[in-house]
Amino acid sequence: MSSQKKDEAKTIIEDVLEKPSSRRMFLKGASIAAAAGSAALAASYMSAADPASAGELKLRWQEYFKKNYRLMSQEEKDETVTRLERLAKFQDNMDVQIGTEPPTEKVLFGYAFNITRCEGFMECVTACVKENNLDRKTNTQYIRIFEMEPGQLDPSTGDGQYYHKVPVDDKFYMGVQCFHCENAPCIKACPTKATWKEPDGIVVVDYNWCIGCRYCQAACPYYGRRFNWGKGEVPKEEITTKQHYLGNRKRPMGKMEKCTFCIQRTRKGKLPACVEACPTGARVFGNLLDPDSEIRYVLKHKKVFRMKEEIGTQPKFWYFID
Amino acid sequence: MKAVPDKNLKTFFVDAIRWNLKGSIPFQIFRVLLLIGMGIGIYAYSFQARHGLSVTGMTDIVSWGFYISNFTFLVGVAAAAVMLILPAYMFHDPDFHRVVLIGEGVAVGALVMCLSFIVVDMGGPLQAWHLIPGIGLFNFPSSILAWDVLVLNGYLLLNALVPAYILYSHYMGRKADERKYRPFVFLSIFWAFSIHMVTAFLYQGLPARPFWNNPLMGPRFLASAFAAGPALITLILAVIHSATSYKIDPKVFNKLRMIIVISAIINLLMLFSEIFKEFYFPTHHSISAIYLFFGIDGHNSLVPWIWTSVSVNLAATLVLAFNPGKNNPKVLLPACGFLFVAVWMEKGIGLIVPGLIPSPLGEIVDYLPTWVELGVTLGILSLGITVVTWLVRTALIIEQRYEE
Numbered sequence: 001m002s003s004q005k006k007d008e009a010k011t012i013i014e015d016v017l018e019k020p021s022s023r024r025m026f027l028k029g030a031s032i033a034a035a036a037g038s039a040a041l042a043a044s045y046m047s048a049a050d051p052a053s054a055g056e057l058k059l060r061w062q063e064y065f066k067k068n069y070r071l072m073s074q075e076e077k078d079e080t081v082t083r084l085e086r087l088a089k090f091q092d093n094m095d096v097q098i099g100t101e102p103p104t105e106k107v108l109f110g111y112a113f114n115i116t117r118c119e120g121f122m123e124c125v126t127a128c129v130k131e132n133n134l135d136r137k138t139n140t141q142y143i144r145i146f147e148m149e150p151g152q153l154d155p156s157t158g159d160g161q162y163y164h165k166v167p168v169d170d171k172f173y174m175g176v177q178c179f180h181c182e183n184a185p186c187i188k189a190c191p192t193k194a195t196w197k198e199p200d201g202i203v204v205v206d207y208n209w210c211i212g213c214r215y216c217q218a219a220c221p222y223y224g225r226r227f228n229w230g231k232g233e234v235p236k237e238e239i240t241t242k243q244h245y246l247g248n249r250k251r252p253m254g255k256m257e258k259c260t261f262c263i264q265r266t267r268k269g270k271l272p273a274c275v276e277a278c279p280t281g282a283r284v285f286g287n288l289l290d291p292d293s294e295i296r297y298v299l300k301h302k303k304v305f306r307m308k309e310e311i312g313t314q315p316k317f318w319y320f321i322d
Numbered sequence: 323m324k325a326v327p328d329k330n331l332k333t334f335f336v337d338a339i340r341w342n343l344k345g346s347i348p349f350q351i352f353r354v355l356l357l358i359g360m361g362i363g364i365y366a367y368s369f370q371a372r373h374g375l376s377v378t379g380m381t382d383i384v385s386w387g388f389y390i391s392n393f394t395f396l397v398g399v400a401a402a403a404v405m406l407i408l409p410a411y412m413f414h415d416p417d418f419h420r421v422v423l424i425g426e427g428v429a430v431g432a433l434v435m436c437l438s439f440i441v442v443d444m445g446g447p448l449q450a451w452h453l454i455p456g457i458g459l460f461n462f463p464s465s466i467l468a469w470d471v472l473v474l475n476g477y478l479l480l481n482a483l484v485p486a487y488i489l490y491s492h493y494m495g496r497k498a499d500e501r502k503y504r505p506f507v508f509l510s511i512f513w514a515f516s517i518h519m520v521t522a523f524l525y526q527g528l529p530a531r532p533f534w535n536n537p538l539m540g541p542r543f544l545a546s547a548f549a550a551g552p553a554l555i556t557l558i559l560a561v562i563h564s565a566t567s568y569k570i571d572p573k574v575f576n577k578l579r580m581i582i583v584i585s586a587i588i589n590l591l592m593l594f595s596e597i598f599k600e601f602y603f604p605t606h607h608s609i610s611a612i613y614l615f616f617g618i619d620g621h622n623s624l625v626p627w628i629w630t631s632v633s634v635n636l637a638a639t640l641v642l643a644f645n646p647g648k649n650n651p652k653v654l655l656p657a658c659g660f661l662f663v664a665v666w667m668e669k670g671i672g673l674i675v676p677g678l679i680p681s682p683l684g685e686i687v688d689y690l691p692t693w694v695e696l697g698v699t700l701g702i703l704s705l706g707i708t709v710v711t712w713l714v715r716t717a718l719i720i721e722q723r724y725e726e
Binding site for chain 2: 064068071138144146155156157158160161176185188189190191192193194208209210211212213214215217218219220221222223225226227228229230231252253254255256311312
């Protein structure tokens with residue numbers, strides 16, 4: 001259908017170019033060309049909608065005018081979640097449960113990464129892609145693993161594209177993901193307050209409020225953010241149905257997304273998928289405000305450091321050596 | 323000329339449209355070409371509307387490309403109108419007073435293009451209302467992008483309303499009351515500097531991008547803008563001078579040449595200063611500059627681009643400074659054209675793309691715009707030129723009748 005439209009527009013433009021016989025003809029031809037262009041544009045917005053039922057259109061209309069998540073009352077949050085669940089049923093015939101679990105008091109999440117233990121298996125990456133319903137078409141990944149030469153400690157000097165049997169002798173591995181900075185440049189950059197730090201320290205994005213300007217992506221010193229350049233694709237049978245509004249729910253096209261410390265899991269007391277999947281125990285996650293937590297033990301007893309400390313972003317993500 | 327009683331705001335707009343629909347055959351052909359350009363732009367954008375920004379050459383690493391490059395450059399063109407406004411309204415320079423409306427028309431056209439480039443670059447243009455204070459949620463004063471939205475729209479208003487008031491007064495056959503518009507002219511002068519400084523701060527304020535995180539960015543933006551903008555205005559004035567009965571005094575061209583030369587030399591000095599800092603003792607913060615000027619590991623798509631830009635810039639500046647043709651327009655006008663293109667190359671793609679390469683994790687990829695980006699850009703440029711021709715044509719007819 002689209003190629004047919006393309007041909008039509010082309011022939012119209014060719015006609016205009018070939019017949020400069022009179023001024024009137026010329027103007028007429030040009031206005032037809034402009035009209036054809038507009039029609040193609042309108043049609044493309046329509047076709048994005050597909051034939052939708054009146055019920056679905058109403059839901060989408062209500063979704064379009066909803067507020068920023070942070071300004072919603074619990075009632076409004078429940079309403080939008082119900083709408084999103086019904087839309088998932090309408091559009092993809094999926095039964096999903098979208099949660100709005102609030103942060104727990106006296107919880108501040110932190111993360112530590114043991115560079116002695118990591119052997120570069122990338123089980124974490126696979127688990128993350130699966131848990132967070134990341135786009136399979138463009139192979140979106142929140143976690144990057146870099147293979148490092150001895151003598152280096154900055155992941156940007158490592159190889160993030162390795163494709164061979166691991167671990168390799170004399171190399172070590174460093175994982176990078178969103179560091180959930182206390183002083184996050186991305187939050188400062190966002191013109192619409194569509195990204196913010198939750199009280200439990202997780203930096204989240206309101207996918208519906210984001211306008212897709214990508215200023216946060218330019219502002220992030222850790223390559224922690226991913227953009228939905230096209231429509232995300234996840235095989236239906238692989239979709240994780242237990243979701244969170246600020247987490248792994250379906251992301252619209254043209255919006256920013258990022259690691260949320262698996263907010264849909266961690267707010268229910270579970271570990272992030274990457275921590276759970278790690279076969280070597282290189283990943284430590286926990287409550288920084290709990291003096292008995294494993295993360296506090298690591299921070300107290302191990303030599304730790306953070307990436308690009310000089311910028312002053314204060315990541316809540318530490319590397320450590322056994 | 324006496325005020326004709328049957329003139330009012332309605333006939334002002336009707337006449338403006340009427341005058342613009344008339345015109346010689348070559349002018350109509352020009353108009354039709356612009357319409358075709360806009361049609362192509364809309365057609366190309368329809369792909370983006372359907373498939374998202376995935377049809378562009380941008381990726382998570384090079385997340386801003388051709389659109390934002392053109393936006394950045396055109397902010398400079400818009401700001402450059404101040405180089406006519408300042409002498410015309412503040413120093414009452416009679417030569418500039420006759421051309422200042424043209425400069426403001428160019429500024430409005432450039433701003434329309436700027437805002438269009440922002441809209442087509444957005445992933446969610448339908449959510450743009452989230453930016454409107456009151457119904458949206460505006461991250462002011464924290465986000466520099468929020469500042470940019472304010473200053474660009476404010477400048478557009480100032481540059482549209484002051485000339486509109488003056489033209490309407492002249493259309494009605496009376497003198498424009500200077501006391502009424504002078505405060506706004508003052509404001510627009512400060513505002514012109516602010517739009518370009520704020521746009522520079524957009525990049526300058528990012529510690530994540532060492533190539534941009536550079537205090538010279540703002541001043542250099544101004545210098546390059548005050549070279550490229552007046553160069554464009556010179557070309558437009560030359561076209562008006564030769565194609566219409568509205569004659570431009572040669573003194574205007576001389577004064578513009580002085581402005582261009584001084585700005586271009588300051589710009590080159592600052593460029594030299596930047597190059598010195600990056601290459602005298604390269605640090606890991608110099609990788610973007612190395613990528614831009616010399617390429618890294620075979621990734622060198624911008625190397626010919628930037629060297630072309632720098633050499634053309636240098637040559638055009640020398641020609642304008644030494645004036646080898648003794649004011650021969652056949653020498654000076656092409657020099658203005660080349661200077662304009664050279665600054666566009668450097669301050670557009672040459673500034674935005676290498677700022678994002680390598681990624682903060684050290685990965686190097688190349689960026690090339692796709693046909694969709696080129697098509698949409700053609701459409702926006704056609705739109706901007708159309709706006710300029712409409713405004714300038716209306717202004718010239720009113721001014722000419724008023725002068726009689």
